[in-house]
Amino acid sequence: MLKYSRQREAIKTFLAGRYDHPTAETVYLGIKEEFPNISLGTVYRNLSLLSDIGEIQKLSTGIGPDRFDGNPAPHYHFICKHCGSVLDLSVDGLDHINVLANQGFDGEIEGHITYFYGKCADCKKNS
Template structure:
């Protein structure tokens, strides 16, 4: 992909995401970036998030009917999406290579990567439900 012209706003968005583990929405990113760049528009934040995801510098997590989330981690890992509160969590120690090997074994084409999401209720929502 082509190298992008440097943008302070885009760099601020990336740095914000690198400091997070909670997979913020575009609105959350916008609110935080406005503290540094008060004149930035929501459209600019959306465009930059989309561009960064296309460039492979961040990951975009599509959460079905709720807002997309963004992740600075681009290494192979899976996510859990809570259907009650909408939070997105990293799932650690799940071997993504095994799933990809199985898919390649049964597919004649070329596989470049994959995404896999797990859905359910997070521990906090489960605890609240049990009370």
């Protein structure tokens, strides 16, 4: 059983109210007012722990620093190659990817992570 932490709960609450998939630094700046003595290292450790136990998602997009998602349920993400924003995608019907990937594979597929890349609506509009 994980010991209760006010700081960890504040991080979860901060993420739960956001859909922009903030970086660890953004989370740190967002809770620093409530916890003025918190360190960036403490935020990183708690984000890593929350990700490891499945309460949040850590997104390693390959563009910029890792991002964090307060929604732990499986879903897809879009990454803008121009501005670096990370957006949730509502995509139905991709569950069969696990079945397809399992064909001809001797192991067992338990899940997948897929990122979609391109230009977000704002970048598309401004180009």
